Amino acid sequence: MQQTQEKILVLDFGGQYNQLIARRVREQKVYAEILPYNRTSVEEIRRAGYRGIIFTGGPNSVYDESSPHFDPAVIDAGIPILGICYGDQLLAQMAGGEIRSAAECSEYGRTPLELRRCELFEGIPEKIVCWMSHTDQVSTPPSGFEVIASTSNCRCAAICDEKRKLYGVQFHPEVTHTEHGSEILRNFLFRVCGCSADWRMDDFIENAVEQYRRELDGKRALLALSGGVDSSVAAALLHRAIGENLVCVFVDHGLMRKDEGDFVEHTFKDRFGVNFIRVNAEQRFLDRLTGLTDPEKKRKAIGEEFIRVFEDEARKLGKIDILVQGTIYPDVVESGRGDASTIKSHHNVGGLPAVMDFERIVEPLAELFKDEVREVGTKLGLPDALVHRQPFPGPGLAVRIIGEVTRPKLELLREADAIFRSELEGAGCPSDQYFAVLTDLRSVGVKGDARTYGRTVVLRAVTTDDFMTAEWTKLPLSVLESASSRITNELPEIARVVYDITSKPPATVEWE
Numbered sequence: 001m002q003q004t005q006e007k008i009l010v011l012d013f014g015g016q017y018n019q020l021i022a023r024r025v026r027e028q029k030v031y032a033e034i035l036p037y038n039r040t041s042v043e044e045i046r047r048a049g050y051r052g053i054i055f056t057g058g059p060n061s062v063y064d065e066s067s068p069h070f071d072p073a074v075i076d077a078g079i080p081i082l083g084i085c086y087g088d089q090l091l092a093q094m095a096g097g098e099i100r101s102a103a104e105c106s107e108y109g110r111t112p113l114e115l116r117r118c119e120l121f122e123g124i125p126e127k128i129v130c131w132m133s134h135t136d137q138v139s140t141p142p143s144g145f146e147v148i149a150s151t152s153n154c155r156c157a158a159i160c161d162e163k164r165k166l167y168g169v170q171f172h173p174e175v176t177h178t179e180h181g182s183e184i185l186r187n188f189l190f191r192v193c194g195c196s197a198d199w200r201m202d203d204f205i206e207n208a209v210e211q212y213r214r215e216l217d218g219k220r221a222l223l224a225l226s227g228g229v230d231s232s233v234a235a236a237l238l239h240r241a242i243g244e245n246l247v248c249v250f251v252d253h254g255l256m257r258k259d260e261g262d263f264v265e266h267t268f269k270d271r272f273g274v275n276f277i278r279v280n281a282e283q284r285f286l287d288r289l290t291g292l293t294d295p296e297k298k299r300k301a302i303g304e305e306f307i308r309v310f311e312d313e314a315r316k317l318g319k320i321d322i323l324v325q326g327t328i329y330p331d332v333v334e335s336g337r338g339d340a341s342t343i344k345s346h347h348n349v350g351g352l353p354a355v356m357d358f359e360r361i362v363e364p365l366a367e368l369f370k371d372e373v374r375e376v377g378t379k380l381g382l383p384d385a386l387v388h389r390q391p392f393p394g395p396g397l398a399v400r401i402i403g404e405v406t407r408p409k410l411e412l413l414r415e416a417d418a419i420f421r422s423e424l425e426g427a428g429c430p431s432d433q434y435f436a437v438l439t440d441l442r443s444v445g446v447k448g449d450a451r452t453y454g455r456t457v458v459l460r461a462v463t464t465d466d467f468m469t470a471e472w473t474k475l476p477l478s479v480l481e482s483a484s485s486r487i488t489n490e491l492p493e494i495a496r497v498v499y500d501i502t503s504k505p506p507a508t509v510e511w512e
C-alpha cells in the first residue's frame with residue numbers, strides 16, 4: 001500500500017538493526033519500508049519511486065560466496081544510497097573499491113571518530129563517539145569516492161561520492177550510542193534525499209480506508225478478533241472502510257480475565273456497531289482440557305480447539321471472500337527468519353484453519369510498528385484500555401493455572417488476578433505486564449482460630465521492552481501487602497500469596 005509519495009527503502013541484508021533503522025526514519029516523519037535484498041529487484045526499486053535507499057548491516061563478509069549481494073545497477077539508478085556497516089562495504093565493493101578483513105583492526109563498541117565536511121555530517125562536531133561492530137572494513141575507496149571519516153583503526157570509517165549521492169558509514173548511526181546519529185540520518189533524509197517529513201498517521205488511515213473501500217467493494221470479509229491491540233485496530237480500520245461487510249468473530253474460550261469478554265463485545269458491538277459474533281465456547285474448551293496437566297499439551301489442545309470452533313462458525317456464515325488479519329510489521333519482518341528453538345508453542349488467534357477458502361488475505365497493519373498501531377487505534381476512537389492493553393497470551397488463563405484447568409479454578413484465579421491488578425493500578429505502579437497465577441500447591445494456614453489448608457497464588461509483574469527478556473518489577477511493598485491481604489481475606493480458598501522474583505531468562509514471563 002502506498003501511503004505517501006515520499007518513502008525510503010531499507011534494503012535488508014540480515015543486520016540485527018534493520019527494524020531500528022526503519023523506526024529511526026519514521027521518527028523523522030518519513031515513511032520507510034524494509035525489503036529483503038533477495039526478493040527485491042532494481043526494476044521494482046525504480047518503479048516504486050523511493051527517495052533514498054539504506055543498505056543495512058549484515059553478519060557476513062562481502063567476500064564470502066554465500067554472503068548477500070545485490071545488483072550493482074542500483075548505484076546508477078539515480079537514487080541516493082546510505083550503506084551502513086556491511087551495507088557500506090557492499091556499496092564500496094559494488095562501486096569498485098576494496099575491502100579487507102583484519103582481525104587486529106576490528107572495532108566493537110564506542111569508538112572516537114573524526115569527521116570531515118560533507119552534506120551527511122553538516123552541522124555535526126568534527127569529533128564524535130560512534131558505535132562500531134565490525135571486522136572487515138573498506139581499505140580502498142572506489143574511484144570517485146572520498147574518505148569523510150576515520151578512526152584510529154579504520155581510515156575509511158565513512159566514504160562518499162557526493163555527485164552521485166552515495167554514502168557509506170562503517171559505524172551505526174541508528175543506535176543511540178552514536179553521538180549525533182539521528183542528525184546524521186536526518187541529513188541523509190532531508191539534505192541528501194530531499195524528503196520533507198510528510199508521513200502522518202492521519203494520512204495512513206485515510207489512504208487505507210479509501211483503498212480498502214475501493215478494493216473490497218461488495219466483498220464479505222472475516223476477522224478473527226481476539227480483543228488484543230492488533231486485531232482490534234485492524235477491525236476498527238476495516239469497519240470504517242467496508243462497514244457491515246466486515247464480520248468479526250470473537251471466540252470466547254472462557255479463559256479470559258474478569259469481565260474481559262464483555263468489554264471486547266461492548267466495545268465493538270455497542271460502540272462501533274460492528275457486525276460482531278461472540279462464540280461462547282467455554283464448555284468446549286473445558287471439556288477439551290479435562291485431564292490435561294502438561295503445559296505443552298494444554299497449549300496444543302487450545303490451539304486445535306480454537307480452529308474447530310472457528311471452522312464451525314465459518315460454515316454457518318457461508319461464503320466469505322476475504323480474511324483480515326492483524327499482522328503488524330515486526331511479524332512480517334521476523335517471519336521466515338532462522339529456526340529458533342521452541343520454548344513454548346505460541347497460540348495466536350491468527351492460527352486459522354489452513355483449509356478455509358479465501359480469495360485474499362488482507363493485513364491492513366502490516367506496515368506499522370506496535371506504537372504506530374496504538375496511535376491508529378486511538379485516532380480511530382478505540383478506548384485507551386484496549387489500545388494500551390498489556391499482552392495477554394492466546395491460551396489465556398489456562399497457562400496461569402498450574403495443572404488441570406477447571407471452572408472453579410478459573411473463577412478463583414479471575415478474582416485473585418482482578419484484585420492484584422486493581423491494587424497495582426490504583427497505586428499507579430509502572431509495570432509492563434502483571435497478573436496472578438494459581439498453583440497446585442497447598443499449604444497450612446490459620447484463619448480465626450481454625451486451621452486452613454488452601455491454595456497458593458503467585459503474583460507476577462515484569463518490566464520489559466520487548467518481552468524477549470524481562471526484569472521482575474520492584475513493586476512497592478505496600479502494594480504487595482495490600483494485594484496479599486485482600487486476596488486472602490476475600491478468597492477463603494487462598495491460604496498463601498507469594499511474589500515471583502525471577503527475571504527472564506532464566507524464567508519465562510508466563511508460568512507455563
Ligand code: XMP
Pocket residue numbers: 344345346347348391392393394395433467468504507508509510511
Ligand atoms: P513468555 O512466557 O514466553 O512470554 O516469556 C512472553 C510474552 O508473550 C506472551 N505469551 C503469548 N502470547 N500467545 C500469545 O499471543 C501465546 O501462546 C503466548 N504465550 C506467552 C506473554 O504473555 C508475554 O507477554
